[in-house]
Amino acid sequence: MTLVRHGGGPIAVARAYASQVHPVFMLPPVATALFGAALAGQFDPVVALVYATAAFFAVYTAHVKDGFVDFHLRDEDDDHPMTKRGCRLGLAVATAGFLACLVALAVLATPLSVALALPMWLIGYLHAPQFDTNPVTTTLGYPVGIGLCLLGGYAAQTGTLAAAPLSLAAVFVVVLGGVKIIDDAKDYEYDRSIDKRTVAVALGRRRSRSLAIAALAVGLFAVVPLTVTEVLPPASPVASVAFGVVAAIAVGKDSTTATMLLVRGAYLFLAGLLVAVFFRPLAGIPLPDITVLGPYTYLATEVLFGSAALALLVWAGRAATWRAARTVAVVYPVAYVWDWYTLEVGVFSIPMRTGIELLGIPLEEHIFMIVVPALVLGIHETLHPRSARAEKESDAK
Structure with a gap:
């Protein structure tokens, strides 16, 4: 019996097996495993390559x-x-190669890295059928595998897990879960x-x-509080902004x-995090101190976010701006x-x-009570734009 369906000889066999190497899906797990090793600090390159x-x-x-399942069975x-x-x-050769890596990890690294590596193969083998x-397993299989790559790469170097790899693994699972749904x-x-x-079949395309x-x-925003709490290095949010x-x-x-x-974009995200973790480009650089503006500091922030709110509402259209103005007017007395x-x-x-005080409270607070709801409404109108017909019907009412 032959091994390939098209052609014959060693070259045809090599091409058939090489066709199962898909760089788009292969590179992230391999790169993430190496990223996990880099996250540990100084690492053993041999152990990192084995994982x-x-x-x-x-x-x-x-x-x-x-x-095999999609063509020969389904x-x-x-x-x-x-x-x-x-x-x-x-399958036999790939499994043998994986088992050889497990043995090498058991000898060169730690039992924890072996325990984290084994589920990667199980997820791959059980993916189909x-x-x-x-909906849950078809969406989260690959993202969870990526998370295990990161955790195992770290554990292979340190023998333990820490807040940073656990947090980043969770971020990757959530973000890649969103990519997988699309x-x-x-x-x-x-x-x-x-x-x-x-998920698309279960919930429908729109939902x-x-x-x-x-x-x-x-997932992308989670990087910010993780950086604020010093779980991740200061430059990490730059990766989120890029993605x-x-x-x-x-x-x-x-x-x-x-x-x-x-x-x-996920490649860019991973690369940005790798640079942030390994090179720590913003370490030791203090945050910009806007208090140099003195008594105008609070006012300056309100001008900034107020401008953003106005831009969003103008972008959403005149009807959206008027709806926001009415809502702000109703909210204002309660906020006051x-x-x-x-x-x-x-x-x-x-x-x-x-x-400066006006009606018993600082001037800045009056502005704040306008800017915040206006910004919220501007974001809402941008995310949920109304059709032209709906706008006309709303105006008619």
Whole structure:
């Protein structure tokens, strides 16, 4: 029996097995395993490469098994380079390579790294047909594998886990989960026709896209409090900003284009975090001190965020601006009483202000009570724009 379906000889066999190496999906696990090692500080490159190789074999197993199931068992794919026997041999060789890496980790590293590596292969092997029909496992399989790559890469160097790798692993799982939801939506029609329960099929295209955007937003923002609490180095949010720009462009595109952009944005995110962790470019540099503005400090921040609120509302349209103005006018009396009372009883104080008071509270607080709801409404109107017809109906009422 032959190993390949097209051609013959060693070159055809080599090409068939090489076709199962997909750089787009192979590079992130390998790079993340090395990133986990870098996160540990000074690391043993041999141990790092062994764990990265284990990640490679786990993902290779997933690709071969997925192709075997989709073509030979489900008849979903139009073609596949390997026969059933070739697929089984590929699975055997990949598994043997993975087990060799486990043995090497047991000798060179720690039992914890072995325990974290083993689930990577299980996720890859069980991806099809066990995991890829359930909305949760089909979405989180690859992201969880990436998280294990990071944790195992770190544990292989240190023998323990810490807040930084655990936090970053969680960030990667959430962010890549959002990317995976959008990626699966590419095959919405086909998956629905065969009752394959991806998130897009289970929730529908619109709600699944909203869930994906929420996951991306939560994951990227999580880097900020992790940096504030000094779990991550100071430059880490720069990686979130870079990926955030790509994500902002991607979410308005079709699923195929959005996935292409987000995958590349994920590379940028990982690279940014690697630079932040390994080189720590902003370490020791203090935050900008805007209190040099003296009594105008608070006012300056309100001008900044007020300008942002105004820009968003103008972008949303005249009707949106008027709706926001009416809402702010209704909210203002409630905010005024609340603000006056909290200041009167000493709940908080405002040292960096002009000292000008109006109706019993600082001038800055009056502005604050306009700027904050206006900014919230500006963001809301931008995220949920109304159609022209809805605008006309709203004006008519």
